[in-house]
Amino acid sequence: MANTVQARKRARQALDARAHNASLRSRLRTAIKAVRKAVEAGDKAAAQQVFQQSVSVIDSIADKKIIHKNKAARHKSRLSAAIKALGVAA
Incomplete structure (x- = not known):
């Protein structure tokens, strides 16, 4: 456990940040x-409609650096490709 006052405070703040990031x-x-x-x-x-909403969520979480921007781009790209593949199969 942390010994100094500021270290105890940082430990408390880290728990709160971790919970927020997990959500x-x-x-x-x-x-x-x-x-x-x-x-x-x-x-x-x-x-396509759900994808548009999801892109907003993905971008906002990448902007907050919860995930890396390249990971966000990869998710968006793969989801978009899956949607485009629907038109070909139909």
């Missing part, structure tokens, strides 16, 4: 799953 990561995963679910359902219009 943001959960939001990210939920947004990605929503798009995947829409793609699996085969409804391209619904998938």
Whole structure:
């Protein structure tokens, strides 16, 4: 355990930040799953709509540096490719 006052305070703040970051990561995963679910359902219009909302969530979490910007770009690219593949299969 931390010995100094400032070290104890940093430990408290780190716990709060960790909880906040975990909730943001959960939001990210939920947004990605929503798009995947829409793609699996085969409804391209619904998938595109959910994708637009998810892009906003992904970008905001990348801006806060919860995930790296390249990881955010990779998620968006793969989700977009999955949606585009719906049109080819149909």
